[in-house]
Amino acid sequence: MDTKILMDQILGGIGYLLLAPVLGGLLAGFDRIVTARMQSRKGPPLFQPFYDLFKLCEKRGSVVNQFQNLYMLCFLIFIIITGLIFFTGGNLLLTIFALTVASVFLILGAFSTNSPYSTIGADRELLQMMAYEPMMLIAAMGMYLVTRSFNVRDIIADPFPLVYSLPFIFIGFVFILTIKLRKSPFDLSSSHHGHQEIVKGITTEFSGPALALFEIAHWYENILLLGFVYLFFAAFNPVVAVFLTIATYIFEIFIDNACARLTWRFTVKSSWLVAGVLGGVNLLAAAYLLL
Amino acid sequence: MKIILFLLVFPLIPALFSSVTGNQKLRGGIIRLSSAAIALGSIYCAWIFMGKDITFFSLEHAFIEKGVLAGEIILSLFLLYKCKDIVAKEWWIPSLIVVQTAIMLFCDFGIKLPKVEHALYIDNFSVIMTLIIGIIGSLICVYSVSYMKDYHHHHTGMKDRQRSFFFIMFLFLSAMFGVVFANNLVWLFLCWEITTLCSYLMIGYPKTEEATRNAFRALGLNLLGGLSFVIAIFYLVKVGIAGQKTIELDHVLAGAKVFALIPAILISFAGITKSAQMPFSSWLLGAMVAPTPVSALLHSSTMVKAGVFIIVKFAPVLAGTFGGHMVALIGGVTFLMTSLLAVTQSNAKRVLAYSTIANLGLVVACAGIGTYETIWAAILLIIFHAVSKGLLFLSVGTIEHKIASRDIEDMTGLIALYPGLGFVMLVGILGMFLAPFGMLISKWAALQAFIDVKPPILALLLAFGSAPTLFFWTKWMGKIVSIPQDIHKARNGVSGNEWTALGLLAALTMAACGLFPLIASTFITPYLIDNFSQRVNLESGNLIIMSIMLAFMIIVPLGFALYPKKWPLTPTYLSGANIGGSLKYRGAMGREREVGIRSYYLSGFLSEAGLTNVSVIATLVLIVAMFVTILLPQV
Numbered sequence: 072m073d074t075k076i077l078m079d080q081i082l083g084g085i086g087y088l089l090l091a092p093v094l095g096g097l098l099a100g101f102d103r104i105v106t107a108r109m110q111s112r113k114g115p116p117l118f119q120p121f122y123d124l125f126k127l128c129e130k131r132g133s134v135v136n137q138f139q140n141l142y143m144l145c146f147l148i149f150i151i152i153t154g155l156i157f158f159t160g161g162n163l164l165l166t167i168f169a170l171t172v173a174s175v176f177l178i179l180g181a182f183s184t185n186s187p188y189s190t191i192g193a194d195r196e197l198l199q200m201m202a203y204e205p206m207m208l209i210a211a212m213g214m215y216l217v218t219r220s221f222n223v224r225d226i227i228a229d230p231f232p233l234v235y236s237l238p239f240i241f242i243g244f245v246f247i248l249t250i251k252l253r254k255s256p257f258d259l260s261s262s263h264h265g266h267q268e269i270v271k272g273i274t275t276e277f278s279g280p281a282l283a284l285f286e287i288a289h290w291y292e293n294i295l296l297l298g299f300v301y302l303f304f305a306a307f308n309p310v311v312a313v314f315l316t317i318a319t320y321i322f323e324i325f326i327d328n329a330c331a332r333l334t335w336r337f338t339v340k341s342s343w344l345v346a347g348v349l350g351g352v353n354l355l356a357a358a359y360l361l362l
Numbered sequence: 363m364k365i366i367l368f369l370l371v372f373p374l375i376p377a378l379f380s381s382v383t384g385n386q387k388l389r390g391g392i393i394r395l396s397s398a399a400i401a402l403g404s405i406y407c408a409w410i411f412m413g414k415d416i417t418f419f420s421l422e423h424a425f426i427e428k429g430v431l432a433g434e435i436i437l438s439l440f441l442l443y444k445c446k447d448i449v450a451k452e453w454w455i456p457s458l459i460v461v462q463t464a465i466m467l468f469c470d471f472g473i474k475l476p477k478v479e480h481a482l483y484i485d486n487f488s489v490i491m492t493l494i495i496g497i498i499g500s501l502i503c504v505y506s507v508s509y510m511k512d513y514h515h516h517h518t519g520m521k522d523r524q525r526s527f528f529f530i531m532f533l534f535l536s537a538m539f540g541v542v543f544a545n546n547l548v549w550l551f552l553c554w555e556i557t558t559l560c561s562y563l564m565i566g567y568p569k570t571e572e573a574t575r576n577a578f579r580a581l582g583l584n585l586l587g588g589l590s591f592v593i594a595i596f597y598l599v600k601v602g603i604a605g606q607k608t609i610e611l612d613h614v615l616a617g618a619k620v621f622a623l624i625p626a627i628l629i630s631f632a633g634i635t636k637s638a639q640m641p642f643s644s645w646l647l648g649a650m651v652a653p654t655p656v657s658a659l660l661h662s663s664t665m666v667k668a669g670v671f672i673i674v675k676f677a678p679v680l681a682g683t684f685g686g687h688m689v690a691l692i693g694g695v696t697f698l699m700t701s702l703l704a705v706t707q708s709n710a711k712r713v714l715a716y717s718t719i720a721n722l723g724l725v726v727a728c729a730g731i732g733t734y735e736t737i738w739a740a741i742l743l744i745i746f747h748a749v750s751k752g753l754l755f756l757s758v759g760t761i762e763h764k765i766a767s768r769d770i771e772d773m774t775g776l777i778a779l780y781p782g783l784g785f786v787m788l789v790g791i792l793g794m795f796l797a798p799f800g801m802l803i804s805k806w807a808a809l810q811a812f813i814d815v816k817p818p819i820l821a822l823l824l825a826f827g828s829a830p831t832l833f834f835w836t837k838w839m840g841k842i843v844s845i846p847q848d849i850h851k852a853r854n855g856v857s858g859n860e861w862t863a864l865g866l867l868a869a870l871t872m873a874a875c876g877l878f879p880l881i882a883s884t885f886i887t888p889y890l891i892d893n894f895s896q897r898v899n900l901e902s903g904n905l906i907i908m909s910i911m912l913a914f915m916i917i918v919p920l921g922f923a924l925y926p927k928k929w930p931l932t933p934t935y936l937s938g939a940n941i942g943g944s945l946k947y948r949g950a951m952g953r954e955r956e957v958g959i960r961s962y963y964l965s966g967f968l969s970e971a972g973l974t975n976v977s978v979i980a981t982l983v984l985i986v987a988m989f990v991t992i993l994l995p996q997v
Contacts, residue, residue, distance in 0.1 A: 136847065
């Protein structure tokens with residue numbers, strides 16, 4: 072039994088380490104195609120994100136101080152550590168805390184440049200974190216109340232689909248997932264296009280290979296987040312669960328295309344309201360009804 | 363026994379000495395030596411008693427009893443005399459003193475105090491507190507030696523009253539040792555009131571109008587707690603625990619809840635005022651007017667820690683009761699609201715003050731629930747908070763003298779300007795909120811414990827409250843690490859005394875973060891086994907992951923030192939309108955303009971006054987509910 076758990080852990084870990092960037096890149100390519108179709112365009116080839124990435128790596132980066140790129144490297148490393156905790160079946164709260172550490176490194180990198188656009192981006196990224204963090208913790212607590220464990224390996228082993236017992240928490244989670252995936256209407260910290268009011272926000276001063284690190288980290292992060300979504304469906308047949316997870320992502324792409332960016336005030340208020348009402352109600356229900 | 367008496371009495375020697383000697387050099391030397399003696403004494407004490415069962419000591423002597431009584435009377439008379447400085451309509455402060463003393467004297471002469479078997483005790487929680495008071499407290503004293511010299515340099519108009527300053531500092535330490543060792547509640551109460559007196563005197567140190575006003579606010583609110591404490595003693599000598607009249611702490615803790623809950627709630631209320639929980643938080647915010655070491659002392663190792671110490675002590679009585687839940691909710695609401703309040707502040711000391719209140723709120727919340735898991739988290743919180751907050755306050759004090767500002771916005775580029783100071787600040791901040799460091803471990807433990815409490819309201823409060831914590835700490839760190847392109851390392855260094863304290867506290871913070879499993883197993887586990895017959899087991903898998911994260915975190919500063927500086931530098935992006943390499947650009951009409959960068963403080967979104975009002979009302983309701991439970995017949 073123990074060796075089986077260990078095997079699963081090793082497989083999950085190595086799988087995430089090697090496959091997540093590939094899947095993340097493909098997801099980004101898929102995202103661009105679906106987005107293009109929603110806008111009646113043809114869109115780039117599926118592998119376009121990889122071509123972009125290789126091009127970034129070949130460029131000569133420039134910096135405004137000598138340390139900024141190291142923060143980006145730490146961001147990537149901690150995203151990978153976070154993913155490893157999750158995909159080896161580890162503690163969900165620890166996953167969330169490690170994800171926070173990763174984001175803090177990204178933000179410090181942006182602050183370190185002392186550039187006006189980066190600083191605005193960093194501050195907004197922090198606001199975004201403040202907006203989504205309660206809901207993430209509530210989701211983890213809800214899963215604990217249903218499965219009596221914070222460990223991913225126990226949560227996926229639960230026979231009853233979590234989306235049935237935690238429907239409101241699922242909706243709330245999808246809400247903040249939009250923030251976490253950096254999609255409209257909540258793409259406050261780094262806008263998709265460089266010609267808008269905060270240029271590229273948090274990544275303004277990063278270029279070449281450092282920006283490539285950011286892209287890879289983002290892909291790793293997206294796969295991790297989809298893993299989180301998968302937990303809600305884990306009790307279904309795996310094919311159905313994966314299908315539902317991808318459907319959730321397509322829904323996010325739809326939201327991305329259907330909405331214009333909102334203010335940070337609305338972002339913080341609405342996410343806290345959603346977390347407090349949907350998350351709170353579902354948590355109370357889970358605490359009293361399910362035991 | 364001897365070592366405990368040493369810790370209680372010895373600090374009075376440097377206190378008296380520095381109160382008589384005017385020679386600054388000699389005084390500095392004595393303070394350094396005695397601080398070292400106190401620190402070593404507390405380490406020795408910890409070495410002897412750690413891991414052992416609770417040990418009691420009898421100390422029976424008519425002289426001591428008379429001394430305690432005399433002490434109380436002198437203290438009251440002194441405070442009454444001081445009330446002559448009251449400017450506002452704060453007539454209620456002297457009346458509190460009179461009522462309090464009257465009840466105490468009535469207990470003493472009217473009812474007669476019951477015989478005390480064990481006047482002093484030491485258990486593993488006292489050992490932890492001893493280390494905190496002895497090491498951090500005395501480091502702050504060492505730091506003060508040079509800080510106060512600088513302070514009077516910067517404040518030339520102020521009368522130099524350093525002699526009384528150091529007298530109060532050491533008296534404070536002695537009284538704190540009394541709080542953690544006294545089993546006789548009357549002695550505990552005397553020490554409790556001495557800490558109130560000391561903080562009143564220290565806050566009033568600058569003798570400005572504002573300082574005097576804030577000192578009286580601190581005095582008034584803490585006397586309110588003192589009154590509640592005295593009523594608890596009155597209840598114990600009048601009614602007693604199951605008919606048994608007693609003023610011994612261990613008897614109360616071991617008593618049936620039906621009887622013990624009433625004094626427990628009354629004393630917890632005293633703890634709530636002392637640890638500056640909402641709605642009494644204003645006194646700790648006002649305390650910032652005092653010189654920075656005072657804030658460091660109040661926030662890290664004394665005063666507020668006495669408040670949470672006593673509540674954690676009473677946790678087994680509070681556990682599972684309605685009153686206990688109310689105490690927990692007061693802490694939880696305080697945690698959420700003051701975390702939000704900290705976001706709105708750019709004054710470094712105010713941010714630190716709000717964060718202290720928030721963290722103590724978490725400790726109070728843990729204690730109110732009172733299960734072994736929450737107590738584990740609470741004690742860890744106390745430890746981590748003491749080291750990190752001591753470090754942060756002292757760093758801010760030094761920075762303030764260097765850059766002549768305590769505004770976070772002015773700390774831009776600190777890491778380039780004063781790399782050493784910047785580094786210790788980062789250590790302190792990291793210890794306060796980020797995985798895998800100290801505070802976060804305790805928050806994690808608290809969250810895991812709160813989720814099993816029904817209804818899971820505290821878990822929700824914690825989930826919402828920790829998000830703003832992230833915001834204000836990271837924002838501050840961002841200012842420290844941001845590097846303007848034209849910045850250069852400053853020349854003027856930091857004095858030896860200040861570096862000793864800062865360096866050692868930074869080392870302690872790192873050691874506490876790295877060795878927390880060891881701290882937990884040597885100090886906290888024995889305490890939990892004694893009081894709850896339970897232990898908290900850390901999952902080895904999580905510990906391994908945390909160690910890996912910690913290892914990475916240790917590599918990061920090394921990485922910064924060794925990182926090849928090979929990248930071609932470009933000017934900061936200003937939409938192509940830069941002038942030269944600076945943060946200036948060509949604006950409208952061809953005028954040269956400087957870029958101004960400020961972080962978000964969400965003023966206008968979150969108003970300090972509005973949030974404070976809401977939380978004062980909410981916590982007042984909770985306090986009323988808490989007291990109502992003791993009036994109801996106990997089930």
